[in-house]
Amino acid sequence: MEGWIPTRRLLKITEFADKFCGKTEPIHRYIYLYFDKVLRVSMTDGCAIADMFFSKEFFPFKQTYRISIQHLKGLLKGLKEEKHPFIRMLALDEGLKIDLENMALNIESEDKIKPEFKMDKILFNNPTVKLHQKDFINSLDFSSILAMEGDIINIVSDNKYIWSYYHDFNMSTYSLIGESNTRFSRGIPYVTIRHIIKSLSLLSDDEIMIFLEEKSLFLKGKGYNIKVCNVINPVVETINIQIEHLEEKKANVKDIKKIMNKAYTALPVNAKVYIVFGKDSYILAKDGKTTLTWKIDLEFKNQYLVEVNHRKLRSILSRMDDEIYIKMNEKKIVFSNKNKYLEIYVKEFKNHQ
Incomplete structure (x- = not known):
């Protein structure tokens, strides 16, 4: 059967599959094209399986075609959608052919089973969230x-x-x-x-x-269903972010973000970095025989010493606002911003009250 598929949709599917399937396992870098009332594709990264709507406008066919994501990226690279709004596709028993400009993709039919799953219809009426x-x-x-x-x-x-x-x-x-x-x-x-x-x-x-x-x-959104592999944990942990704090304040961490950006450039990955929160707060880093110190404009009654991975902390803070809440006790420091929470375990504590 011959048909024409929207270029925009194929670009979007290819981009999605490129991210969803990842690049670590070449065996998974394929999409599976099939027809089930409408044109659909499925894909997997070896754990999660995604099934997506592709297009309504296509003739029915029986085969499942396995298409390399890398080949599609090559076919579509530099393509101007305005110039080529549709792509010709020919679905035959012996294989699939995709034509575009001066390039053709010919995919022979294989005896391959597409990644697929079924959801209990009862589930659709009872989402967990x-x-x-x-x-x-x-x-x-x-x-x-x-x-x-x-x-x-x-x-x-x-x-x-x-x-x-x-x-x-x-x-x-x-x-x-x-x-x-x-x-x-x-x-x-x-x-x-x-x-x-x-x-x-x-x-x-x-x-x-x-x-x-x-x-x-399972995840269900507009035009897609995803089944995610998972491990069932035997114990359901109750999450309680609230701590009995010795100190609490709303603080601006913009300076700490700037320092972490500088540390990212100045320090190797395995450098030891410490933050001292107290009357005089500062960040201290050791790299071989060199010590770097940055002052922080934050003041607390007691003194708390924490050790951090400076690159991870940089990534975390970049996902939080500048204005956050800080709660502290002798065991933990909690940074909170809206629905996000960072716990840092205290290495040394000195009570000055």
Whole structure:
């Protein structure tokens, strides 16, 4: 069957797939084109599976065609949509042909099974939570910024709120996703979380719904469904950010952000960086036999010493406003801004009251 597909839509699908499938595993850098009432595509990064609407305007066909994302990027590179608003596509039993200008993409039919999943229809009427897609992305982005490849990001609900969080050796990030009347605790690979953030950021900010099944977590938005692999945590942790504080104040951390930007340039990744909050607050960094010190215009009654990863702290603060709330006790310091929270564990404490 011959048809014409909107160039804009193919560009958007290719860009989405490029982010969703990632670049670490070449085996996953494909989209699967198929027809089910409308033209659709599916894709996977090895953990999450996305199924997306492509176009209404196409003739039915039976085959599933596996198309390289890299080949599509090459086909579409430098393409002017105004000059070529539609792309010719020929779907045959023996394969798929895509024509554009002086280039043709011929894909032979393969005996490949597309990544797919089914959602229980009952789930569609009972989402665990509904929220703006942008808020969901921002929550995942903040809570996962401390992590790295191989880590697990936690998403939990205690029958009241859904949180996402990650614990590092001396810092933890928490973000409030939304309200919930379900109790669960799931862990999702960091790499998949980042793929979801990057790909969904390309789409318009519509409503997103989160559905929970016994062994899976589903995301449903305008034109897409995503099934996310996850680990079921045996214990549902109750998130309580409130601490019995010795001191609390609203503070401007613009200077700390500037210092972290300078430290990013001046210091190697493994440099030891300390922040002293007290009557005279400052940041101290050691790099070999060199010590760098920056003064901070913040004053506290007691003295609190914390050790931080300066690059991670820079990333965290860049996702918070300049005006934040700080709460402190002898064990923790909590930075809070709207629905985002950073916990830093105190290394040394001196009571001067």
